[in-house]
Amino acid sequence: MSDSDITMIGIMGRWQGGAGDRLKEAALSLFRTQGYDGTTVAEIAAAAGVTERTFFRHYADKREVLFVDQGEFERAFLTGLPETGADPMRLIAAVLDSAATLFPEQRRTWSRARQTVITTTVALQERELLKMSALAAALTRALTARGIDPTSAALAAESGVTVFRTAFTVWVDPAEDRTFPVIQQTVLARLHALIGQ
Amino acid sequence: MSDSDITMIGIMGRWQGGAGDRLKEAALSLFRTQGYDGTTVAEIAAAAGVTERTFFRHYADKREVLFVDQGEFERAFLTGLPETGADPMRLIAAVLDSAATLFPEQRRTWSRARQTVITTTVALQERELLKMSALAAALTRALTARGIDPTSAALAAESGVTVFRTAFTVWVDPAEDRTFPVIQQTVLARLHALIGQ
Numbered sequence: 001m002s003d004s005d006i007t008m009i010g011i012m013g014r015w016q017g018g019a020g021d022r023l024k025e026a027a028l029s030l031f032r033t034q035g036y037d038g039t040t041v042a043e044i045a046a047a048a049g050v051t052e053r054t055f056f057r058h059y060a061d062k063r064e065v066l067f068v069d070q071g072e073f074e075r076a077f078l079t080g081l082p083e084t085g086a087d088p089m090r091l092i093a094a095v096l097d098s099a100a101t102l103f104p105e106q107r108r109t110w111s112r113a114r115q116t117v118i119t120t121t122v123a124l125q126e127r128e129l130l131k132m133s134a135l136a137a138a139l140t141r142a143l144t145a146r147g148i149d150p151t152s153a154a155l156a157a158e159s160g161v162t163v164f165r166t167a168f169t170v171w172v173d174p175a176e177d178r179t180f181p182v183i184q185q186t187v188l189a190r191l192h193a194l195i196g197q
Numbered sequence: 198m199s200d201s202d203i204t205m206i207g208i209m210g211r212w213q214g215g216a217g218d219r220l221k222e223a224a225l226s227l228f229r230t231q232g233y234d235g236t237t238v239a240e241i242a243a244a245a246g247v248t249e250r251t252f253f254r255h256y257a258d259k260r261e262v263l264f265v266d267q268g269e270f271e272r273a274f275l276t277g278l279p280e281t282g283a284d285p286m287r288l289i290a291a292v293l294d295s296a297a298t299l300f301p302e303q304r305r306t307w308s309r310a311r312q313t314v315i316t317t318t319v320a321l322q323e324r325e326l327l328k329m330s331a332l333a334a335a336l337t338r339a340l341t342a343r344g345i346d347p348t349s350a351a352l353a354a355e356s357g358v359t360v361f362r363t364a365f366t367v368w369v370d371p372a373e374d375r376t377f378p379v380i381q382q383t384v385l386a387r388l389h390a391l392i393g394q
Contacts, residue, residue, distance in 0.1 A: 086392055106238035129326040130319075155388050156364050161357040166348060169208075191352050194286055 020058045022160040027065040029113060036121040038061075063127050066114055070131060074138045076102050081142055088148050088156035091190075095139065096160055096184055103171060103180040115172045136161045163188045203212045217255045219245040224262040225311055233259075233318040262375060263311055266327060273299050278339055285345050285353035286389075292336065293357055293381055300377040312369045333358045352390050360385045 026047035030039040041062050047054040059065045067073075080098020085091055103111065118124040139157035144150055167184035170176055176183070223244035227236040238259050242252040256262045265271075277295020282288055300308065315321040336354035341347055363380035367373055373380070 005310055125330070126323045126327060129330055130323060132328055133322070149386060151363060151367065152391055154366075155359060155384070155391055157329055157358040158363070159356065159388075159392060162352060162359065166351050166355070169351075170348065187348060187352070190348060191356070192392055194349055195356060195389055 017094055019048065023050065023055055023058055023065055027062075028110075028117060031066075031117045031121070032113065035089065036117065036124065053160050062125055066117070066124065067127060067131060070134055073102075074135055077135065077139065078142055086146060086148065087142055088152050089159070091143060091146070092139070092160035092163075093188060094157050096164060096188060097181070099164060100181040100184055102167070105179060111168075112172045113136065132161050132165060149194070157192065163191055206394055207309050216245065216247050216251055220247065220252055220262055225258075225307075225314060228263075228314045228318070229310065233242065233321065233338060259311065260320055263314070263321065264324060264328060267331055270299075271332055274332065274336065275339055277359070283343065283345065285340055285355070288343070289336070289353050289357035291361075291387060293361060293385060294378070296361060297378040297381055303374060305368070308365075309369045309371065329358050329362060356388065360388055 002135055021046060027039070030043055031046060039062070040053050041054055044062070044065065045052045048055075049064045055065075074114070077095045079098045081091060082094050085094075136154075136157045139160055140153045143153035143156060147158070148181045163184060167180065167187045169182050170187070171178075171180045178186075220241060224236070224241045224313045227240055227244060236259070238252050239249055241259070242249045245252075252262075273298045274292045277292045278288060279291050282291075315325055316377065331356045333351075336357055337347070339359065340350035340353060346355070364377065364384045367380050367384070368375075368377045375383075
């Protein structure tokens with residue numbers, strides 16, 4: 001077992017080691033050491049101790065392996081949508097509080113490692129942007145279903161995604177030690193201060 | 198000359214018909230009739246009356262042909278950045294006014310046709326998202342260069358891009374007839390009303 005393997009087991013420690021998680025772990029380790037383009041699905045599967053067939057049962061292709069299921073991701077936000085209320089930014093604030101549970105402290109080392117790979121790989125940046133775009137569309141639909149007009153719904157949803165992404169960027173900064181919920185609330189307050197002038 | 202060709206010449210009427218513009222025209226026409234995936238660079242070049250070599254002098258690949266040069270796109274925003282001033286959202290408002298010149302009324306028919314292709318083609322949606330992400334990064338850099346802190350700069354820049362994209366979506370709606378500058382100012386005012394609460 002190499003030092004790099006030991007580091008990755010440390011990073012992934014909180015996960016129980018199902019095949020899907022082992023594949024994520026193996027993929028991140030390989031992407032970091034030999035680059036995204038230089039890594040094949042066969043190598044990821046071999047490093048995780050599974051067959052390629054198992055890889056493709058979990059992920060559609062190499063680009064998907066570092067991403068959680070989009071439906072699961074969106075549900076982490078939408079479960080926080082209050083049953084009542086019509087002020088778009090209050091609804092968004094509740095949704096963001098709910099999404100903060102996606103990033104407990106024990107996930108931070110993994111998220112930092114993942115982020116270094118994503119920011120240096122155009123294909124993964126595109127995938128990340130699509131994920132955020134689909135999230136904004138889902139939040140827009142949820143707000144319009146509440147009777148909020150489409151333009152206000154889109155602006156509130158996009159603003160929520162902006163706050164979430166900005167908070168995430170701060171959270172994975174190696175020099176930052178505040179928790180995700182604290183950072184996100186600070187960023188949301190900053191947005192209100194900036195735009196409320 | 199088919200009816201479809203005549204329609205496209207009408208759509209592109211304002212352009213003078215340099216090879217780059219003829220390639221855009223041919224690409225949009227082919228993407229609409231036979232789909233993005235079903236269209237090759239060779240077909241686009243042939244329809245524009247140029248060689249493939251000429252295509253690749255203008256565009257890196259098929260995905261690029263419906264997009265303007267990123268530097269040119271960003272300059273349309275950044276030329277509007279006032280020489281002085283430190284309030285991030287005032288700077289962004291000026292930048293958005295400047296960018297509105299990208300969309301005169303004579304471009305509207307073309308923009309509507311282009312949008313129908315982009316919204317139905319994942320590869321082009323990804324390209325569009327990358328373009329907007331790079332724009333937000335450029336605006337963030339311009340604001341931080343003014344001494345604005347990175348988080349405020351990112352939030353203001355992302356909010357500006359949100360207003361721009363939302364205004365564009367409204368502008369290309371077939372049922373909408375207000376001009377781009379009017380729509381964009383309305384959307385910006387809506388954002389202030391929403392978030393300033």
